[in-house]
Amino acid sequence: MATRFQTLPGFRDFYPEDCAARNHVFDIWRRVARxxxxxxxxxxxxxxxxxxxxxxxxxxxxxxxxxxxxGEREVSMRPELTPTLARMAAARQRDFRKPLRWFSIGxxxxxxxxxxxxxxxxYQFNCDILGEESALADAELMALAIDxxxxxxxxxxxxxxxxxxxxxxxxxxxGKGLDEAGVATFLxxxxxxxxxxxGKVVEQLGSLGLALDEVRAFIASGAEASPAIARILxxxxxxxxxxxxxxxxxxxxxxxxxxxxxxxIFDIGKGMRAVAGGGRYDQxxxxxxxxxxxxxxxxxxxxxxxDLIRETEGPAERLAAAVEENARVDAxxxxxxxxxxxxxxxxxxxxxxxxxxxxxxxxSAKVAKQxxxxxxxxxxxAVIVGVEFPELTLRDLASRAERAVPAExxxxxxxxxx
Amino acid sequence: MATRFQTLPGFRDFYPEDCAARNHVFDIWRRVARxxxxxxxxxxxxxxxxxxxxxxxxxxxxxxxxxxxxGEREVSMRPELTPTLARMAAARQRDFRKPLRWFSIGxxxxxxxxxxxxxxxxYQFNCDILGEESALADAELMALAIDxxxxxxxxxxxxxxxxxxxxxxxxxxxGKGLDEAGVATFLxxxxxxxxxxxGKVVEQLGSLGLALDEVRAFIASGAEASPAIARILxxxxxxxxxxxxxxxxxxxxxxxxxxxxxxxIFDIGKGMRAVAGGGRYDQxxxxxxxxxxxxxxxxxxxxxxxDLIRETEGPAERLAAAVEENARVDAxxxxxxxxxxxxxxxxxxxxxxxxxxxxxxxxSAKVAKQxxxxxxxxxxxAVIVGVEFPELTLRDLASRAERAVPAExxxxxxxxxx
Numbered sequence: 001m002a003t004r005f006q007t008l009p010g011f012r013d014f015y016p017e018d019c020a021a022r023n024h025v026f027d028i029w030r031r032v033a034r035x036x037x038x039x040x041x042x043x044x045x046x047x048x049x050x051x052x053x054x055x056x057x058x059x060x061x062x063x064x065x066x067x068x069x070x071g072e073r074e075v076s077m078r079p080e081l082t083p084t085l086a087r088m089a090a091a092r093q094r095d096f097r098k099p100l101r102w103f104s105i106g107x108x109x110x111x112x113x114x115x116x117x118x119x120x121x122x123y124q125f126n127c128d129i130l131g132e133e134s135a136l137a138d139a140e141l142m143a144l145a146i147d148x149x150x151x152x153x154x155x156x157x158x159x160x161x162x163x164x165x166x167x168x169x170x171x172x173x174x175g176k177g178l179d180e181a182g183v184a185t186f187l188x189x190x191x192x193x194x195x196x197x198x199g200k201v202v203e204q205l206g207s208l209g210l211a212l213d214e215v216r217a218f219i220a221s222g223a224e225a226s227p228a229i230a231r232i233l234x235x236x237x238x239x240x241x242x243x244x245x246x247x248x249x250x251x252x253x254x255x256x257x258x259x260x261x262x263x264x265i266f267d268i269g270k271g272m273r274a275v276a277g278g279g280r281y282d283q284x285x286x287x288x289x290x291x292x293x294x295x296x297x298x299x300x301x302x303x304x305x306x307d308l309i310r311e312t313e314g315p316a317e318r319l320a321a322a323v324e325e326n327a328r329v330d331a332x333x334x335x336x337x338x339x340x341x342x343x344x345x346x347x348x349x350x351x352x353x354x355x356x357x358x359x360x361x362x363x364s365a366k367v368a369k370q371x372x373x374x375x376x377x378x379x380x381x382a383v384i385v386g387v388e389f390p391e392l393t394l395r396d397l398a399s400r401a402e403r404a405v406p407a408e409x410x411x412x413x414x415x416x417x418x
Numbered sequence: 419m420a421t422r423f424q425t426l427p428g429f430r431d432f433y434p435e436d437c438a439a440r441n442h443v444f445d446i447w448r449r450v451a452r453x454x455x456x457x458x459x460x461x462x463x464x465x466x467x468x469x470x471x472x473x474x475x476x477x478x479x480x481x482x483x484x485x486x487x488x489g490e491r492e493v494s495m496r497p498e499l500t501p502t503l504a505r506m507a508a509a510r511q512r513d514f515r516k517p518l519r520w521f522s523i524g525x526x527x528x529x530x531x532x533x534x535x536x537x538x539x540x541y542q543f544n545c546d547i548l549g550e551e552s553a554l555a556d557a558e559l560m561a562l563a564i565d566x567x568x569x570x571x572x573x574x575x576x577x578x579x580x581x582x583x584x585x586x587x588x589x590x591x592x593g594k595g596l597d598e599a600g601v602a603t604f605l606x607x608x609x610x611x612x613x614x615x616x617g618k619v620v621e622q623l624g625s626l627g628l629a630l631d632e633v634r635a636f637i638a639s640g641a642e643a644s645p646a647i648a649r650i651l652x653x654x655x656x657x658x659x660x661x662x663x664x665x666x667x668x669x670x671x672x673x674x675x676x677x678x679x680x681x682x683i684f685d686i687g688k689g690m691r692a693v694a695g696g697g698r699y700d701q702x703x704x705x706x707x708x709x710x711x712x713x714x715x716x717x718x719x720x721x722x723x724x725d726l727i728r729e730t731e732g733p734a735e736r737l738a739a740a741v742e743e744n745a746r747v748d749a750x751x752x753x754x755x756x757x758x759x760x761x762x763x764x765x766x767x768x769x770x771x772x773x774x775x776x777x778x779x780x781x782s783a784k785v786a787k788q789x790x791x792x793x794x795x796x797x798x799x800a801v802i803v804g805v806e807f808p809e810l811t812l813r814d815l816a817s818r819a820e821r822a823v824p825a826e827x828x829x830x831x832x833x834x835x836x
Contacts, residue, residue, distance in 0.1 A: 011462035044429035067485030238760035342656035349657040
């Protein structure tokens with residue numbers, strides 16, 4: 001009988017402290033997005049598997065939690081939000097003024113080997129602008145991504161947003177005479193270039209009729225290679241965000257569906273981990289939803305950013321403060337005389353109605369034990385209900401100072417709820 | 419190519435207004451739970467299927483989104499949270515002071531016919547006290563459930579919390595000489611009694627050696643039948659919540675695992691829908707987690723309560739206000755002179771850094787079009803950046819009053835972010 005159940009590999013239990021840390025990240029995602037005038041939406045966690053095949057090809061199924069449901073439908077736990085967004089935006093595109101500025105915070109699932117910073121389940125912030133072709137929309141998203149990092153407490157010494165432009169690469173490749181298939185192969189070579197031995201890169205480029213030197217020269221040309229990047233850089237500089245940004249054409253991002261500027265946020269500590277990434281994908285809404293709509297967006301997962309917050313002085317302190325605030329208790333009502341049980345219950349309700357976080361003993365614990373519980377709870381005050389009722393004693397649990405307060409004055413005596 | 423993808427039956431898209439309504443419900447769940455000193459936790463959305471079989475028997479599988487994953491594990495999308503809670507609490511029970519006061523807000527999945535108020539996917543608030551045997555813990559949860567309803571804007575004219583006690587029924591049945599199997603059958607008869615023709619009930623009771631009259635007399639005895647109920651009623655009355663409560667022994671709740679007081683919240687309009695329900699389940703943590711721990715809890719789903727809020731004057735207005743606040747924009751920055759693009763971008767950043775929700779045109783729209791967009795956005799102010807920079811014009815979009823403000827004075831002129 002006593003089999004101990006275990007959490008599935010790659011899945012997480014969020015005990016209260018972990019959940020408070022998660023909520024700190026969610027709160028900042030939500031707060032910054034709202035400052036940028038974005039509104040929240042959410043889609044289903046289960047979608048037809050075909051939705052992901054359409055976007056990413058048949059191989060995607062190997063990474064999905066997919067199955068056949070009791071109604072014989074092929075369904076998948078969602079690995080990402082973009083196809084759902086494209087479906088939703090296309091379905092009701094007449095109901096909303098363009099551009100749409102939408103964000104979402106939700107859970108995603110990928111069946112892959114789990115390792116540090118990568119689970120089979122994770123939360124992700126998704127933020128997209130639909131219906132706007134201008135590179136200023138890309139810049140707006142990049143500014144938002146930078147402001148997320150700043151709101152967590154990171155500075156320019158901690159991270160960098162790197163900008164590239166898929167379209168510039170496509171123009172480069174087309175200028176060298178590559179056809180569509182050649183361009184796709186070429187972009188894959190560039191995507192993996194940093195992790196591939198130089199000799200191998202030379203060979204791969206050579207088979208496409210290209211030399212490593214001309215590729216390197218193109219990468220070095222930076223913003224000159226892309227009017228869109230130049231426009232974005234000017235806008236971010238005007239916002240005062242230039243310090244957080246650099247051009248790195250070496251980034252092309254793996255996914256095939258990007259069509260213009262792309263970007264990633266990296267931590268510039270030892271880890272060099274990617275924290276967020278996105279770009280322009282002007283074809284996808286048409287492909288998935290049957291309605292042409294310009295689009296750009298980015299996503300940030302919860303796992304890498306939370307690790308990074310915990311490891312970084314500044315962000316770690318903000319997180320700790322949020323976790324502490326989450327467990328905050330304003331008052332413990334202590335029943336010092338058993339005959340006043342009803343009066344104590346009434347006091348508890350009065351304080352909670354006023355918005356205070358209030359604990360009280362749920363058993364008939366001895367007074368000393370109640371005080372011990374009050375101190376362990378971290379409450380600011382013990383509100384002591386005894387024979388003197390309607391006079392109460394208010395004890396400051398930090399200073400241990402006590403004073404008498406009439407019952408009807410307790411709400412005022414506690415001050416406003418923080 | 420142009421297959422239009424559809425949301426799976428029983429699943430929901432949350433467009434921004436729906437998402438704002440959902441978040442209003444979540445906010446109230448969270449706010450009231452925190453006032454009661456509860457802390458939030460969360461478990462995995464996917465669990466071993468065996469976890470649910472252990473609790474509910476093999477038939478439960480018919481209602482599950484269950485499948486075999488790529489690692490040959492039998493897994494299920496969770497239909498409820500209690501088994502996960504029992505697993506988590508048992509696994510780390512030494513790390514937390516008792517009683518645990520834990521709540522959670524998450525999504526659940528049941529493969530069943532979907533109808534109004536019942537989808538294949540829903541959100542649920544779960545709230546439990548673990549490690550406390552006293553009926554005061556049950557009373558605390560019932561008070562919390564009532565306060566959720568009050569915080570939504572419902573009054574005693576809208577709903578009632580009905581209390582019963584499974585243990586009182588078990589004592590009654592045992593007193594009539596029924597064995598364990600007989601008690602289980604008997605409880606099922608009582609559970610369905612209101613929806614069963616009287617003749618059939620007489621027959622079912624007769625086969626157990628019982629008469630309808632004695633069962634009715636027991637139901638009529640109300641609180642006298644249960645010291646636990648009497649204690650709970652006294653406590654809720656002391657809190658000033660008596661008007662929201664009634665004893666109804668006719669409630670036994672279907673699930674077999676309840677062991678003491680049980681309760682449900684019903685709307686007392688025409689619908690008589692159950693909005694929330696729960697009770698004491700002192701055996702389950704031992705059964706699932708291998709550690710004996712007294713426990714009580716309740717859950718409230720999002721679908722029935724949201725329908726009820728929308729249909730009820732008072733709660734509906736609070737919801738509408740929350741939805742409006744969600745879409746609130748403080749200011750639109752209007753670029754009246756193209757040469758001041760950088761200054762406008764800087765102004766946008768300054769206002770957002772101060773916490774305001776700010777929109778601005780992302781294309782090079784004409785000034786008239788920008789004003790139109792500003793008015794449609796519902797923003798309070800247009801901040802107009804033109805040739806007079808660093809002097810700006812601040813237009814109140816409701817009154818259309820305008821005044822000149824120096825750039826460095828705009829944050830102050832807008833007032834604090836709401």
